[in-house]
Amino acid sequence: MTFSFLSWLLRACICSTALVIASALDIKCREIPDELWLAAGPITGALTLFWLLERPNLAPMAVLSISLAALIAALIYYSGLTGGADAKALVFIAISMPLTQEEFLSTILAEHPFLPMASFSNALVLSVLLSMGILARNLAWRLRTGEPFFEGLEGSALTKALVLISGYKVRKEDFLRSSFLFPLEAPSGSGGRRLTLVVRLDEEREREVRGWLAEFQGPEYVWVSPGLPFVVFLTGGFILALVHGDVLFHAIHRTIKFLLGH
Known part of the structure; x- marks a missing residue:
């Protein structure tokens, strides 16, 4: 087992666990303490940094992914569409797992490497x-x-x-x-x-x-x-992204290929 895959597995487990805990807290207490992100974020962030040091060619895409996630988080928060906890959860995903594991980038499940974007897109699909x-x-x-x-x-x-x-x-x-x-x-x-x-x-x-x-x-x-907070959908979207990539992007991509006869 390579360090790259081990890092991906650890980050996926920590991120999933933190998101599930956040969802449970938001449903039960209607509040997610910042301590949750402060406890998990530095660990997954450090693992991401070490992963990128081993894969420096992926650093530009990782920075782009984190930047896009931060931009979307700011937009949905300041527009009033979601609360601050939901925006923080999206940024946490971006810091923890900015990209799909390199070995999966060429598979049909990924189609684009930006895991935070796939998580957000999947969350929208689940809410619909x-x-x-x-x-x-x-x-x-x-x-x-x-x-x-x-x-x-x-x-x-x-x-x-x-x-x-x-x-x-x-x-x-x-x-x-x-x-x-x-x-x-x-x-x-x-x-x-x-x-x-x-x-x-x-x-x-x-x-x-x-x-x-x-x-x-x-x-x-x-x-x-039922008043389900968006972080619940984001958690489901993240787990779905791990196993099947961006569902909406995949459907659109397949539809365009079918219409063009490819």
């Missing part, structure tokens, strides 16, 4: 698949119960469309007993109910909304979201 699953669940619920989706709820057509792919209806008592579901309903100014796309509220605001729903004499079902 979850949205499709949620939509299918909502359609099945509508056919099974015959209940309307949005009776008595205020919200624009766009908001309703987004709620259909990001949340689902559960019995009010089931929601109030759960600590892993987040409300997609809030009180409106007219004393009724309105849809909201703010999935993850701060604890005080969530307690207020839960208290309001508990007292509100309304329908049997309420809209909720």
Whole structure:
């Protein structure tokens, strides 16, 4: 076993473990302590540095990969699309494993060597698949119960469309007993109910909304979201990238080759 492959294996194991822990903490506590990245990052970063010293020809691509990941992390954070922990997780992946293992670069699984980009792309694919699953669940619920989706709820057509792919209806008592579901309903100014796309509220605001729903004499079902943080999808995307590369890039590449007759 060469040092290069051993380094790749160690970095993959440490990075996967840290991401799984981060996902569990974010789901349970809604917070990922910086100590997690500070504990794992220097170890994987040092292993990456030693790997590049042995493979100096890969250094320019590694620097490019880390730079691209840092740019995307900054964009998704400052645009408000994700939180700081998700951006840090992407940078952590870039520092830990900027490139696919050299022996895999020529295989069909890689097609491009930038592992952080593949992880991010795969995370987007997984989030879209979850949205499709949620939509299918909502359609099945509508056919099974015959209940309307949005009776008595205020919200624009766009908001309703987004709620259909990001949340689902559960019995009010089931929601109030759960600590892993987040409300997609809030009180409106007219004393009724309105849809909201703010999935993850701060604890005080969530307690207020839960208290309001508990007292509100309304329908049997309420809209909720599992509220999975993006780091969960990023973790899945990273593991998928290790075994199958960039799924979206692979599909696009194969489609273009098919259309061109290659």
